[in-house]
Amino acid sequence: MRLPRRVPWATLAQLEQVYSWVYSQDAGDSSRDSAIERLSAWKFMMPLPHALESLLSILVTIRQESTYNAGVSSSLSLRQSYATAIIRLVNGLVDPLQLGTYARSISSIAAQIGLPAWLVELRHAATHEDLPSLELLRDGVKECLTWLLHNYFRPTLDPTLAHAAPQIRHSLRPAEPLLRRYKGLLKSLARDDDAARRHNADVRAVLRELERWLAEARIAGANAHADADDGDEPREAWALDRLCEALLARGALVPLSRKKRAPPEGSRYPPPALLAIWTPLLENLAVGPLRTALSSHIVARLLVEHNHDACPDDDDDDERASYELCLAAWGAWLVEEWRLADESDADVSARREDVFFQLVHALCTSCRDKATTGAPLACCQPGAQALLAALCASDRRLAEISATVLRRANNATGAAAQVSVQQGDEPWNETDLDIMDARLRAAFSLADAPERQPQEQIQCSPAPEPGPGGRGSSASNKEIVPLRDGWRLLTETDGWRPCPIGIYIEGR
């Protein structure tokens, strides 16, 4: 169940009223004051959306300016008010987007959400340097008002505009160049030790840049995901998905050269040279979630690419096979070898089973599909098969399961091809329905068993009867214990009826 948010307005029309008090053509001092009063009241009711809170402090400062008398009163307090309004607006917009472990620069986040760079500079000056001039601050506040108009009010009042709003840019720079740079550095590092000393700083820089890229991706993900209310998980997942795509493209985890891809003889894992290059990177990034994302991406790719239409650029079957085999080796390595410090064998086997069942399930269905469509039976998913074999090698139980299941599926393919033809002709039999019913009942009885008891419980414990002195009795005692002057208990006979909290229905 999705919980709603509290908002200060009863209807959007009330927000629209505030909007017109501030932004309409004939907005003057009195309408500004109305807006200030309304926003102050709202602010006391509940924590305001940041945009409205900023608007309130801007409006109050503007009102302060109207009583400012140059030469008589000091400009300092006015400048401080302006500065505070701007600082808090920028901070409040940027802070929620600090999604990483380490702080990102404010200007980079501001750029991503389309906040003018000079407001960020103004914020910096107002915080750390000489307090800016009144003129500059006035301009800054004007800019803030415009930004709020386009980025908060318009999209909120008219949700259809939401996506047209220039709020957060979707664009995310590609990660590939970063990965290439990293790969180049690590290669030269591997070649001679001298380079290691020279390039260590460079490697750190690239890794940091990659982290920065992930942080940007999280923010872009905030926008790609309409459901950002769910917290940061979808953003994080979105960002990791983009990273996985970049990592699994040819030229990253899987090198372009086919010779460098194949696992060494007798090993299920990628060649040591590849591991040497990429493990530092993987370990530097968020390990647990990345591994999960990466292995599910690998499985998805292994299962999808057997479809010729899926990757038209891939005309060479051998090339694809070698790519898939290398992916499979990575997949096996991720499951079996890449452990976090605290992980036990149980974790690994849980992970292994997870991947295993995905693979087996998909392979079985694809076999069956092929049988029914009459496609060639030869399994053309070498990667998936290889990964399956690698997983089975570490767990005999899984090996048995896969042997049984796949054999049956393969046997079935032959039979199924015939059956499917037959079934098409076979007339519908009334007894089939009975069989299905019986199965359904069996299934329900399984599902019901653990749940029945709580349901009974609900039935046998009806709402408790109000005890002596309880609310119920006080209602019936209404005549005996008269309520004080000015109090009365409404009932439905007074014309009152249940309605959402906040709605007033007068009693007769």
Added chain:
Amino acid sequence: MLSAIAARKARQQNLKNSTKRRQSHHTRARKKSRSENKHDSGTALSDDDSGMSIDLHQEDVASPQPAQPVQRKAWSPSRLVFDSSDDASDANETPLSEPPRFPSSNNHLTNEEPELLSTYRPAADQNMFRLSEDEGLSVGLTGPAVALVLFPSATVSFVGTYRLRVLRGSIFLLGTIVRPSQVVHQVFAPYSSPIPVIQALAARGESSKSPSDIPARILSSVDEGDVVIVLQELQSGVDGLGRIVRTFEGVFDDVHPKGIPVIPLRGAYFTTQAVRGLRAFRLSPSWEAALSGSPFSSSSETNSKPLVLLVKGQKNSGKSTLARILVNRLISRYRRVAFLECDIGQSEFTPGGMVALNIVERPIFGPPFTHPTLPHQAHYVGADNPRSSPSHYLRAIQALVDTYRLDLQYATSFVGVEDDSDDDRIVDIIPLVVNTMGWTKGLGIDLARRIGEMVQPTDIFTFDTTPPDGDGVEPHGPRVHTLEPAMPSPRFTAADHRALSLLSYFHAVFPDPTRLAPLQQATASLWDASLPLCAQPPYELTSHLALDRIVLTGAGAEDVVRPELVRVLAGALVALVSDAAPSRSDSEELYTPGTPPPDPASSSCLGLALVRGVSSDGSKLQLLTPVPPEALVNARVLVMGELRLPVWGWLDFRSADGEQTGADDVPFLSWGRSAGAGGERRRVRRNIMRRAQM
């Protein structure tokens, strides 16, 4: 709350990806997705090193197995601290510094068998007897019951609610020894809190005081040293709260898989093992040591000064649990115990937002939301921490301390009002237990010191391991007992508990105070959760007749001008206050911006109410309050603070998505995400690091 929803979402996602996987695999996938959620979000409270992270909503756990301990992650983006918010306003803490953690007594169990909660195995007519209605009456219960014969040191646990009477021997329950008596205790054991384990203590020769109570057919099966208890179902309606605050849905339900011996008791489920995240209540050795110390030995009685026990420590360290045990232990020696609540975030007897003085007469077996009580006296602070109004907070506590010192500590004026010759407990002295807030930094230190000066404790129970600075222990100062902090609950946040406690209050059925003797404890034992708040008939107040004043308190309250008051009050949570200050003259306005809250020395908070509707001119207010009207006779001041009704309370739980039928647009609520930038309230993160800090 939200993390649970997110976790469920993630599970659904996971299932979508693999709809046709084998059933057993589903289980695995869910478990996995949950533990991964923990890894990447940390919202599921990463303080959880008890290792009990199995998802409670898993329907298909075939055999209980301990989950792997979840590695704590140093940082996670979702571990946010909200500033002055209603659902996570524990902003007092600094997340950068983790609370100190100690090896707990049950830590060694993490990787082994699930904890054993019951060593007792029921066998009908051997050690478990169903009592007929008559037999039940004969042992002081109102109907059919179950009698259990426990061998010494046997343990038995239930999830749910039940009534309990000890007939023979004594038991150890939630840190307190319960001796045989006529008293029928009410036990609330939701699995959202550590489960009470009933432990039989050998009946040392003390043949039960009234052996005639035990039906003869049972007596024949009772060995020397056996303990006999009777249990009865307790229908309180408290489980209905789970329908309202859905995070707590089913916390009173059976958690066990099928196939364990069942004791026929409706609403209470015999539980043998700590499965599905269940945690048993355990008294750690440091607690036992502190508790068995001086304040409870009879020697301290020679000193005629009443005991004043002060509990202090960081949030989540177990203050409230300890305070409850202290009360329960004192009650075995004193007829009444006073309880001063200074933790306005999560109060024991009252909803949050107020400091309160309560009188307790019966041991309390259950988490705070199961015993909402009308306070002896209370003062509304109006927020879940005293940051906005520290001096008002202190004045309010001072007023309560004065009340205790003047009226209660030597309750001479009340002695003899009711005389129970059977009762050999002390009547004319009422000891005091003081629970303090968990704000132990910055201004909080100062406030805590001032509270200490006011109450002048005889004993201090502290979770703070750093020795008191400077002068050390004064010879005539309070005795100081240092305890290890307890393990915080892994599944529910402070905000969850606050929401539950407030809504428990609003749905509670309180006894009529005019029918109670002076000082009698007014605890609700029934809940009416049949109607959501939005469907309950309200009181209608004609404001100028019923009220003297409306006061707004909290940051920015002065800026609310008169015409806006109507808007502010709609949907507001207000305190009903009686004030001895002169009432309003006709020329005076009901509301004047900047009016200070009523002076605690002359006023008293009678309870909370929800303003569910306001007429457009403000002349009529519609209020919902669980406080009986008899108690509201003097409520002539409304005080609105920063507390707000949790979103759960706004919803109509009878419809699937909480939206009310019959209303197109629910005011003040918005489903879906805010479209504009800056549409969310400000979020404050205090755990962000700079590169340079590495």
